Amino acid sequence: MLPAETIIAIADELAEAERSRSMIPRLTARYPDMTVEDSYAVQNEWRRRGVEAGRRLVGRKIGLTSKVMQVATGITEPDYGAIFDDMMFENGSVIEHDRFSNVRIEVELAFVLGESISGPRATMFDVMKATDYVVPALEILTSRIEMDGRTIVDTISDNAAMGGMVYGGNPTDPAAVDLRWISALLYRNETIEESGVAAAVLNHPATGVAWLANKLSQHGDRLEAGEIVLAGSFTRPMWVRKGDTVLADYGPMGTISCRFA
Structure with missing residues (x-):
């Protein structure tokens, strides 16, 4: 494990990068012995500061759950990050592009929990039982750590690259559909x-x-009742630039869109 003062120093760097909308050098280049547990310690410190500053934790995101995402990033295991209320945008929102760095969009399903879920032996059946509804979502990825050569340690430290999310469409009972076959078409500028x-x-x-x-x-x-969980992307990340309009069509589950200004 890295010393506590190093964890705090990294969290300081990331906080400044978030404030100045800049990037810091890759952590694994500077701390080659840094572990996954170290990176979650950095993330937890970042999250603790957010809560202390008055931000409200509303859920979690899961990343790197699909082969297409693992191939796109070169990272072979899932990770997770925190979602604060100020990261959430309603369907049709106009979003400030400059709020984020290296802006990309992913297509996901969000699970809204009616009951808590505890490990270590939770199954997909526990999840289905605990879920009130699923809803279409777009995840906005940001990166406060330089991207070339990143490992999962860098990504987790950076709150699993979570920048924001857009949600909307038709809330759906997970027992009413075969979630495996929910599909989406992702458009940029039509x-x-x-x-x-x-x-x-x-x-x-x-x-x-x-x-x-x-x-x-x-x-x-x-996982607590009332939390929203982004379950992971089933498309590759799509780069977006200032002025771009994004729309995802989920068929019977509706459409969601946003514009980056």
């Missing part, structure tokens, strides 16, 4: 760029949420 099917997330998106519950249990934590 041109289709990506498409995917939710089974790409660990064969069933609820499996990702169960993975998260079990991972959190290792850190003495659990």
